[in-house]
Amino acid sequence: MNKATFDKLKDFRRILHQYPELSGEENETAARVLEFFEETHADQVLENLGGNGLAFVFEGQEKGPTSLYRCELDGLPIREDNTIKYKSKIAGKAHLCGHDGHMAIIAGLGLYLKDNRPKKGRVILLFQPAEETGQGAALVVKDKNFQKMIPDFAFALHNLPGYQKNQIIIKKGAFAAASTGMIIKIKGKNSHASHPEDGNSPAEAMSKMIVALQKLPEAMKKFTLITVIHAKLGEVAFGTTPGDATVMATVRAYENETRELLLHYSEKLCERIAKDYGLEVSFEYVEAFAATHNDEAAWEYGNQAAKNLDLKVKHIRIPFRWSEDFGHFSIHTKTLLFGLGAGKSQPQLHENNYDFPDEIIPTGVGMFQQIIEQLHH
Structure with missing residues (x-):
């Protein structure tokens, strides 16, 4: 040139x-x-x-x-x-x-x-x-x-x-790698902070999900990775217990099929934890890369x-x-x-x-x- x-x-x-x-x-x-x-x-x-x-x-x-x-x-x-x-x-x-x-x-x-x-x-x-x-x-x-x-x-x-x-x-x-942004929404119930027993805070369930999701790839035969990139619990209100939570994670694998399998297992894992705590859970997906x-x-x-x-x-x-x-x-x-x-x-x-x-x-x-x-x- x-x-x-x-x-x-x-x-x-x-x-x-x-x-x-x-x-x-x-x-x-x-x-x-x-x-x-x-x-x-x-x-x-x-x-x-x-x-x-x-x-x-x-x-x-x-x-x-x-x-x-x-x-x-x-x-x-x-x-x-x-x-x-x-x-x-x-x-x-x-x-x-x-x-x-x-x-x-x-x-x-x-x-x-x-x-x-x-x-x-x-x-x-x-x-x-x-x-x-x-x-x-x-x-x-x-x-x-x-x-x-x-x-x-x-x-x-x-x-x-x-x-x-x-x-x-x-x-x-x-x-x-293939990757997808996974958004996990957890719904519980608010209560007055002085009476947390009247609500159903997703705090403990959210914490378990964060730890469990990042360990999930250890059970996969092929390379996979889950990186939790953001988490939000309730609102900043010292008189109120949280009623909802959001966890965001990037899920990746070297093959599209392996990524889909990992997403399936991730959903099942979160659903089981949510059920244990009497919470509702839903999923959204963004930024999917093949x-x-x-x-x-x-x-x-x-x-x-x-x-x-x-x-x-x-x-x-x-x-x-x-x-x-x-x-x-x-x-x-x-x-x-x-x-x-x-x-x-x-x-x-x-x-x-x-x-x-x-x-x-x-x-x-x-x-x-x-x-x-x-x-x-």
Whole structure:
């Protein structure tokens, strides 16, 4: 990549960094991407995919496969604590996951395709909304415009702090976990605090649920994890005993089926505890992420791309515990999600002093270019 192109992508990334938008609110970000892509003269531009999503389609002259390359539009509801000149200008919102950098990489791929159209088949560059909430990919896939061009392959990367800059982290099969946010609502009965025997406080039952849920994975044969992330008991009223409680937990596993089984066991466990205390219990689910599964054929293209670029590659054996909305594409097509090292001393994702390292942009663009060369030339 020449310096002029790199500087252009770096500047674009830093503008995106200053104006982060949350999941489902990415209007200005989408407008900036649309403006950037004007010069690429894509053969087709699809707007409002699954919300604020955008897709740029580049057609080849001959028949061939369709491949998709995805990045994410959304930022996080976290305050940024950095001294950089291009720090977030939006209070309480920041690109602390690197989606600004991922967008810059796909923008770089757009500049490449402007002068290097695929020879056969077609290439789709997707800017996906609402990744952080686990909703965007499903909405994109359901969109009638997307249904007309379901890809044969879908590729994505995620920068990974803790790994050497520009190193490629790759694995066949399960790569990132399935997860779901579980909300447990417990209903008892209020009473005057001086007469707790007249009510039915859910305090003890809630405490038992918290302990039991986090121990439940020990009984599972495959990897599972339950992390209680929030609990609320009654209201702040010193004259009143609590009448209800809420427990929130993230439930995760490496396979979708194992996660569903764990959710089933979690419900049964909470129902039994609630029954023991004469309480009512109900469940709600939010932010469901499918497991990300790397297809062997898609993996071959990614692995070969890294070899062609003479990059250091780390073949991991154990999947990552975090979840990625890209997993929803794994249900519908052959996918590859790989990691791009962001530096061993880089702050971790979602920490408020994280900032995507611009110097890894060319490697991200290069990986996708090499995959396109294999599939479409």
